[in-house]
Amino acid sequence: MSESVQPLPSSLQRSLDRFYEYLRSEKGLSLHTQRNYKQQLGTMAQYLAQLGLKEWSQVDAGWVRQLASKGMREGLKASSISTRLSSLRSFFDFLILRGELVANPAKGVSAPRKSRPLPKNLDVDEVGKLLDVTDDDPLSIRDRAMMELMYGAGLRLAELVDINVKDVSLFSGDIRVVGKGDKERKVPFAGLAKEWVGKWLKVRSGLANSDEKALFVSKLGVRISHRNVQKRMAEWGQKQAVSSHISPHKLRHSFATHMLESSNNLRAVQELLGHENISTTQIYTHLDFQHLAQVYDQAHPRAKKK
Template sequence: MSGAAEELTDVLSAPLSAFLVHLASEKRHSPRTCDSYQRDLQRFGAWLQGRQASAWHDVSGHDVRRYVAWLSREGLGGRSIARHLSAIRRFYQYLLREKQVRDNPALDIRAPKSGRRLPRVADVDQLNHLLDARPDDSLEVRDLCMFEMMYSCGLRLSELSGLDLDSVDARGGEVRVLGKGSKERVLPVGRKALQALSGWLAVRPGLAEESQRALFVSQRGGRLSNRSIQARLGRWGVAKGAEQRLHPHMLRHSFASHLLESSGDLRAVQELLGHADIATTQVYTHLDFQHLARVYDQSHPRARRRNGSDDQQQTPETP
């Protein structure tokens, strides 16, 4: 049973309705937030009702744990279950305030951990194909420069849109960016990105006034917004034949994964990305594990296959 659409008895529905009024009138939550609480708590109430629970004060911590297990069997991930538990805890806080229950049965119950979702990465050949495409007009000259900078330096979207003309030292091959927590870092800029920058700076005066400090400007001459950059990257991908939908963070992920794959220097990649905690950077070690395993199989003297009776039917891959 899904339980979500089942009508609750008055004993269960009346306190729930009062709680939703409390959220809307006293807490000033948006209708969307209230609807979310209603859906999650309605589902919990229907599940309880299917197990002959007569009132909210009959619910125990054991019941909540069984509900969490049921949600997991229904296919919900850790984050979704955590949201359900948060709604239940919040509801019982209200019931405690109203003296309708004696305790909060969900207080010490945690959702199962979700497997960390690995970031999507474009392969090197695809990125080379996209970035080697020739721009058709001045706006595409700008777009190519933006995308080269993102992939060359591993910039966040906000870091790219926040660049000013004086942020880049083309002669020194460096860019100064303001990252999370207003932390500044100086990054090297690759040769291809510097070439694209030179092309953009040659046409930029046709779009921007002399007083405009932003490096990347719109057709009207103002600083380009994050949303516009996202849209232009998607458009570039479609126009230049990308195999997957492109988004700014994919370029940052690709920068990190490709650099780590080539260098193996996790600390350096952490510094370049501006991660405060190396654990955040370690997600990229999972992305290139298959590549590293393949290199190992091809290169290590105790892993390489030798011509012999055991593998006469197989041809070793060329290193």
């Protein structure tokens, strides 16, 4: 049996009723939006009244944080908590407009971040199908080299685009990349990634402007753009009849998944990806480059010579 809703103290209800009238007559919001505001604010007002709130002027940021925490405990999605806090901010702005409050206590309280689900990774056979590019024109060689490197080294899109020719060492099989926060790292690459980057370097001068430093260039001879890389990879996914949409991040995610499955070495893969461990309960262990290269050579499906 559900609990009955207790009437709110008149001091709280009066301000809410004025706000609902304001939404209806002056803001001209749809009935659906008005009902949503009413439901959200009514739920929060009930909870605050149960905690002993008598006047809206008593509310501070601590009270608002309690409301957000309550939503999280109830299992609300981040988007729902964000909507709830948004309606509260609008209500408090209205009270400030009427002179009943001097500051908005909900302004400094953020909703929890919305989780961003990782893209579904490709299996090894799908990657093989995608990367079976046999065209010998320079743009196709470039595109296969980009995809092999993205999957072969687990690079971010920005890292791939920012690589300069001088950052690549085919002899030692490593690339200098600059990741998030301008943090530099050295990543190993081998096998097919190394082979196709080498093929691209042989034909690159036919496309690149003489003073262009970028490893990968567009048909205009300048550094390729993020959008162009995304577009070309998506097109190759369709051309190679891969069932799912292909994006640079999906190749990076596939790299991480396949490396973890093969090596079962989480810390090594985190280093290869350039991830920082943000957990305060786990000590981040630095692994030297030689060890990372060894893990890579043993584990990555396309680093092994056939």
